[in-house]
Amino acid sequence: xxxxxxxxxxxxxxxxxxxxxxxxxxxxxxxxxxxxxxxxxxxxxxxxxxxxxxxxxxxxxxxxxxxxxxxxxxxxxxxxxxxxxxxxxxxxxxxxxxxxxxxxxxxxxxxxxxxxxxxxxxxxxxxxxxxxxxxxxxxxxxxxxxxxxxxxxxxxxxxxxxxxxxxxxxxxxxxxxxxxxxxxxxxxxxxxxxxxxxxxxxxxxxxx
Amino acid sequence: xxxxxxxxxxxxxxxxxxxxxxxxxxxxxxxxxxxxxxxxxxxxxxxxxxxxxxxxxxxxxxxxxxxxxxxxxxxxxxxxxxxxxxxxxxxxxxxxxxxxxxxxxxxxxxxxxxxxxxxxxxxxxxxxxxxxxxxxxxxxxxxxxxxxxxxxxxxxxxxxxxxxxxxxxxxx
Numbered sequence: 001x002x003x004x005x006x007x008x009x010x011x012x013x014x015x016x017x018x019x020x021x022x023x024x025x026x027x028x029x030x031x032x033x034x035x036x037x038x039x040x041x042x043x044x045x046x047x048x049x050x051x052x053x054x055x056x057x058x059x060x061x062x063x064x065x066x067x068x069x070x071x072x073x074x075x076x077x078x079x080x081x082x083x084x085x086x087x088x089x090x091x092x093x094x095x096x097x098x099x100x101x102x103x104x105x106x107x108x109x110x111x112x113x114x115x116x117x118x119x120x121x122x123x124x125x126x127x128x129x130x131x132x133x134x135x136x137x138x139x140x141x142x143x144x145x146x147x148x149x150x151x152x153x154x155x156x157x158x159x160x161x162x163x164x165x166x167x168x169x170x171x172x173x174x175x176x177x178x179x180x181x182x183x184x185x186x187x188x189x190x191x192x193x194x195x196x197x198x199x200x201x202x203x204x205x206x207x208x
Numbered sequence: 209x210x211x212x213x214x215x216x217x218x219x220x221x222x223x224x225x226x227x228x229x230x231x232x233x234x235x236x237x238x239x240x241x242x243x244x245x246x247x248x249x250x251x252x253x254x255x256x257x258x259x260x261x262x263x264x265x266x267x268x269x270x271x272x273x274x275x276x277x278x279x280x281x282x283x284x285x286x287x288x289x290x291x292x293x294x295x296x297x298x299x300x301x302x303x304x305x306x307x308x309x310x311x312x313x314x315x316x317x318x319x320x321x322x323x324x325x326x327x328x329x330x331x332x333x334x335x336x337x338x339x340x341x342x343x344x345x346x347x348x349x350x351x352x353x354x355x356x357x358x359x360x361x362x363x364x365x366x367x368x369x370x371x372x373x374x375x376x377x378x379x380x
Binding site: 011012014017018021047048050051052054055056057058059060061064065067068069071072 | 215216219220223224227228231232237240241244245248249252306307309311314315330332333334336338339354357358361364365
């Protein structure tokens with residue numbers, strides 16, 4: 001090893017903190033036997049110490065540590081078992097909700113795909129019937145006018161069940177039903193149920 | 209374990225070192241104080257993830273350095289630089305010359321260094337960290353750390369040397 005090579009190695013040597021670093025060992029040994037190198041090394045470490053002391057002499061602003069401590073974030077301890085319980089509860093709740101929605105959807109199935117039924121009963125003006133319990137021959141003219149004007153129409157069977165009468169989507173059957181207001185007819189159609197209301201999608205009307 | 213005394217103890221233990229590191233990186237007292245505070249706030253939120261308590265100091269320095277990089281929006285990919293390419297500059301500055309300058313001048317000189325070279329050099333001077341620990345703290349390869357320290361040290365000593373030179377004599 002030459003003096004120049006040793007200097008190259010010892011350029012980063014800081015003193016005792018680097019004594020255990022094997023990369024400096026050979027060059028340090030060499031410096032012990034080379035007076036000029038030894039002097040250079042001592043000056044290097046003195047310069048290092050002077051710069052280090054200068055930097056370490058810098059003091060933070062007064063009150064910085066108190067400011068940090070005062071403004072520290074307040075953390076809430078995390079209880080992972082409770083978080084797990086909460087996650088499980090949310091999962092179960094979501095599953096139950098999905099099942100209920102499916103069940104509800106099935107229960108409120110529309111007329112699409114439903115089996116045709118035939119019902120016989122009186123054609124009602126649903127507004128007057130539900131609001132004022134008006135039906136029968138005495139109310140026939142009013143019912144006819146109401147149904148023709150677009151008020152909902154229905155049919156009340158002999159066993160007391162009432163269906164809202166509808167046409168296919170986008171098609172009203174009020175014009176056909178108006179002539180049968182308060183009369184007993186037989187209607188073939190597809191039944192459906194939504195939110196507790198029974199409906200019958202009319203396919204054929206027959207007067208008895 | 210009580211959180212508050214632990215936090216305050218940690219602040220008292222390391223806030224000076226972190227502030228000096230931050231000041232050496234930014235050359236701004238306000239920025240250094242902000243970086244120091246932010247570092248401890250990150251610790252308050254994420255410190256529990258550190259499994260080895262012996263690495264708290266290195267974790268804090270790494271966090272401060274990351275905060276610094278984030279604020280500067282200057283994250284670059286680190287290329288490994290072989291140590292053999294270190295400059296063979298043996299500039300010597302007498303310790304008395306260093307003693308004559310004030311800390312602010314020294315910080316100004318540090319501010320003139322390449323940003324990527326500044327952090328390893330400051331850790332080299334300020335902290336009793338091995339080169340491996342400095343590399344780990346800054347998340348850069350060991351060879352890169354050493355070459356950057358060597359280059360930065362050489363540049364710093366040049367700046368100090370120019371300051372130490374006597375002013376040119378006036379012939380008139």
